[in-house]
Amino acid sequence: MHMSIEWRQVAVIASKEWRDRLRNRWVLAVALLFAVFALAIAYFGAAQQGQVGFHGIEATIASLASLVIYLVPLIALILGYDTIVGERERGALELLLTMPISRLEVLLGKYLGLAAALTSATAIGFGAGLLPLFSELSVAEGWRYAGFVGSAVLMGLAFLSIAMLISVWARDRVRASGTALALWFFFVLVFDLLLMGALVASQGGISSGVFAALLMLNPADVFRLLNVFSSDQAQGMYGLATVMPTAWTHPAMLVSVMLGWMLLPFYFAHRRFS
Amino acid sequence: MKSRHAETAVSAISLRGVSHHFGDFTALQDVSFDIGRGEMFGLIGHNGAGKSTLFKLMLGLLTPAAGSLKVLGQDTGAAAFRQTRRQIGYLPENFVTYDNLSGTEVLQLFADLKQVPRSACADLLDLVGLTAAAGRHVQTYSKGMRQRLGLAQALLGEPQLIFLDEPTNGLDPQGIADFYAILDSVRARGATIVITSHILAEIQERVDHLLIMHGGRVAAQGTLAQLRQGMALPLTVVATVTPLQQPQALAALAAVQAGSHETLNVSTQAERLSVHCAPADKMAVLSALLPMASDVAVHESTLEQVFLGYGAAYAHVH
Numbered sequence: 001m002h003m004s005i006e007w008r009q010v011a012v013i014a015s016k017e018w019r020d021r022l023r024n025r026w027v028l029a030v031a032l033l034f035a036v037f038a039l040a041i042a043y044f045g046a047a048q049q050g051q052v053g054f055h056g057i058e059a060t061i062a063s064l065a066s067l068v069i070y071l072v073p074l075i076a077l078i079l080g081y082d083t084i085v086g087e088r089e090r091g092a093l094e095l096l097l098t099m100p101i102s103r104l105e106v107l108l109g110k111y112l113g114l115a116a117a118l119t120s121a122t123a124i125g126f127g128a129g130l131l132p133l134f135s136e137l138s139v140a141e142g143w144r145y146a147g148f149v150g151s152a153v154l155m156g157l158a159f160l161s162i163a164m165l166i167s168v169w170a171r172d173r174v175r176a177s178g179t180a181l182a183l184w185f186f187f188v189l190v191f192d193l194l195l196m197g198a199l200v201a202s203q204g205g206i207s208s209g210v211f212a213a214l215l216m217l218n219p220a221d222v223f224r225l226l227n228v229f230s231s232d233q234a235q236g237m238y239g240l241a242t243v244m245p246t247a248w249t250h251p252a253m254l255v256s257v258m259l260g261w262m263l264l265p266f267y268f269a270h271r272r273f274s
Numbered sequence: 275m276k277s278r279h280a281e282t283a284v285s286a287i288s289l290r291g292v293s294h295h296f297g298d299f300t301a302l303q304d305v306s307f308d309i310g311r312g313e314m315f316g317l318i319g320h321n322g323a324g325k326s327t328l329f330k331l332m333l334g335l336l337t338p339a340a341g342s343l344k345v346l347g348q349d350t351g352a353a354a355f356r357q358t359r360r361q362i363g364y365l366p367e368n369f370v371t372y373d374n375l376s377g378t379e380v381l382q383l384f385a386d387l388k389q390v391p392r393s394a395c396a397d398l399l400d401l402v403g404l405t406a407a408a409g410r411h412v413q414t415y416s417k418g419m420r421q422r423l424g425l426a427q428a429l430l431g432e433p434q435l436i437f438l439d440e441p442t443n444g445l446d447p448q449g450i451a452d453f454y455a456i457l458d459s460v461r462a463r464g465a466t467i468v469i470t471s472h473i474l475a476e477i478q479e480r481v482d483h484l485l486i487m488h489g490g491r492v493a494a495q496g497t498l499a500q501l502r503q504g505m506a507l508p509l510t511v512v513a514t515v516t517p518l519q520q521p522q523a524l525a526a527l528a529a530v531q532a533g534s535h536e537t538l539n540v541s542t543q544a545e546r547l548s549v550h551c552a553p554a555d556k557m558a559v560l561s562a563l564l565p566m567a568s569d570v571a572v573h574e575s576t577l578e579q580v581f582l583g584y585g586a587a588y589a590h591v592h
Contacts, residue, residue: 012386020374091370095427098333099387100359 005108009101013109014116017083021117030075030118031125037067038129057141061148064126065227068152069220073159074184076118080163081180083110084273085170103274111164111266118156123149148227151258155223158261159187162219165265168273191218212248219261226254285344286311286435286466287332292341294327301327302490305341309468309483311434314461316477317470318581319487325470328487329439332468333364346435360388363433367440369424373413377404377423380412381430390431398426401456417444425453429460436460438469442476454480478577486584493588498577503553505583507575511549511559513567523547526562530555 021027041063043053084107087093096106126149130137137145163180170176195214199206206214215221229249247253287309294302302324309315319325330336331343334350343350348358371380381395399408402422412420421444428436442450457480461467471477484501486493494501515523520542527549531538536552538559547567549559556572563570575583 008389009387012383016372016383020372023374091366091368092372094330094335095364095366095369095371096387097335098359098362098364099384100356100389101387102356 005102005105009105010109010112013101013106014113017110017113018116021079021114026079027117027121027124030121031128033071034122034125035129037071038064038126039132041067042130042133057137057144060130061145061227064148065224068155069223070188072122072152072156072223073188073220076156076159077163077166077180077184079114079118080111080160081166081170081176082173083114083164084167085173085176086167089173104270107164107168107266107270107273111160114160115157118160119153122153122156126152151223151226154226154255154258154262155219158219158222158258158265159184161262161265161269165269165272168269187218187220192221208245209248212244215244216248216257219258222254222257222261225249226251226258229254284311285309286313286346287468288342288344290342292331292338292343294331294336294339300490302331302338305490305492307485307492307495309466311466312461312464313482314457314467314469314480316481316484317468317487318472318474318477318484318577319493320585323487324490325487326439327490329437329468329470333362333437334359360431361434363428363430363436365421365424365428365436365438365441367443368417369420369427371412371420371423371427374411376409376411377415377419378408380423381426384427385430388431394430395426398429399423401429402426403452418446418449421445422449422453425456429456432463433465435466436468438467440471441469442471442473450476474577474581484577486581488585488588491588494584498580501577501580501584502575505575505580505587506553507579507583508550508552509556509575510573511551511556511563512571512573513547513549513563514545514569515547515563515567516545519566520547523563523566526566527559530558530562534558 038060042060084093087096097103126145130145162183166176166179166183170179195211198214199211215225225244225248229244229251285308289308290306292302292305293300305324305328317325317328327336331338331350332345334345334355337351345355346358346361348355372383375383377399378395381398382392385392385395396405396408399405402425404419404422404426407415407419412423415423421441425441428438442453445453454476457467469477469481478498481498483495483497485495486501494504496504513523524540527538527540534552534555536555538555539550541548541550547563549563551559560570560572
C-alpha cells in the first residue's frame, strides 16, 4: 500500500518529542555532561604522564573518542528504547494512531525529534566544552574537532535507530530496556573481543577485507575508524592503518556505512510497526 | 430488503462478514451490521465479547482478517482512510495522554494532528468545564477531568463520527449529566455516535440501535423495542386501584388468565396492584385494569434484562 508522507504531521510529533526533552532538561543535562568531560579531558587527559593542560587536538580527540564510544551509544539507546513501547504500555499510542497520521509518520516524527535532542546535546556539549580553548585552536584543528563531534552525532543517531527498532519490537518496557543494555554491552564491549578472538583463532585466515567488512557491522567501530582515518596523526596512534584496506577507510565510505546503520534499523522498525 | 450498496451509501459504518483472529483465538466471527448516519448506536457485550476488537477495526487500528468494513464510505485498510480519520473522534475507556503537558497543550497537539485551528481548543475546554484547569499539567487531573479532556479531544474538528468507549468511566453524577447534555448537542448537528457501556441503564433510553455481542458474534441487533419483542421478556403493569374495587379488578385479571397460555403473577400492596405478565398479554391486562384504576404504568424489561436474556439464549444455542 503506497502512502505519501505528510511532513506537517511528522513535524508535529518531532516538535513534541524535542520540546519534551528540552522541558525535562534532558538536553541540558546531557550537554553539561559532555561539556564537563570535554573540558576535563582537554586539560587533564595527559595527567597520567605528569602533564596538565591542553596538549593538542589529536590527543584530546583520541581520549574523548575512548569515552564517547561508551557514553554516546548508551545515551542514545536509553533515549529511544521506550519511545514506542512506553507509549503503548501507558495506552497513549492507541489514541495517537487513531489520528490522521500514518505509522511511518509517527515513527519518523519520534526519530527526528529525538535525533534533534541528541544532536543538539552532543554538539552544544562538546562545543561548549572546548570553548575556553577556542583561542588555542587553529582553523584546521577546529574543523578536525567538528569532524569528531559530527562522527559522535552519527554514531548516536545510528544507536538511536537501533533503539527505535528495539522499542517497536519489544513486548514491554522491561524487555526493551534489557535488550537495549544487552546490545550496548555487545556492540561496545563484546564485539571487538569476539573479533580479536576470531582473528587470533584463525591464525591469519581472516583477510584484511573480511576483517574490515566485519568492523562495519558495528557502528561503534565505524565511529572509531572515522576518527582514526580522518587524520594522519591519529592513524599513527593506531595499528589499524596497517590492517585496513584503503577502500574501507575513506571517510565518505565510513559515513555512508554509518548512514546505513541509521536507515536499516529504522526500515525494519517501520516494517514491524506497520 | 435494501441492497448492500444502498445500505452502504446511507451508512456511516457498514460491516459484512467481518472476522478477526489473534493467533488461534477467534475474536470476531462473521459480524455484519450497518450504522446509519446520525444514529446513536450502542454496542454492548460482556468483557471479551469482541467489542474492543470491533472498535479497533472500525477505527482502522486493525485490519479485518475476512469480510469488508467501510467507515464513512471508505475502506479502513485504504491509504485514503487517513483522511477519513479527520472526520472521526474517539474517546478511549481510559483517556491516557501526555501527563507532562497542560490540558491546553494536549488539546493543541491533537488539534495540530487533526489540522484543526488551535483557536477551537479554548471553546472545547470551556464546553467540558476545564477552562480553570486548562493551564495545569494533566498529571494533576482527576480521572473525571482526564475523561472530560478526552471528550474535548474527541470533539475536535466537529467530527461526523464519534466512538465512545465507556465514556462516563470515572465521571461523577453531575459529570455524567453534563456529558450526555454535550452528546445531545453533538447529535443535534447530525453526528453519528457509537457508544459502548457496561452501565446499560445509562444508554438504554438514548441509543437508536443496539448490537449485542457474545463470544465474538452478533447475538442480537435492533432497536430496544425490537430486542424486547425478540426476547419476549415479561413486563410489569402497576395500577392504583382502591381496596373496594380490587376484587373486581382481580376477577377481570382472572378472566385474562383464563384466556392466556402464559402465567399472570398478581400481587397487591395497599392500593398498588402489580401484574407480572407476558408482552402478549399486555393489552388484555391493561383493558382489564383501566376501568377501575386511577393510574396505570407499564414497566417494560430493562436493557440489562434484555441483554442478559440474549446472553443466556446465545449460550444455550452455542
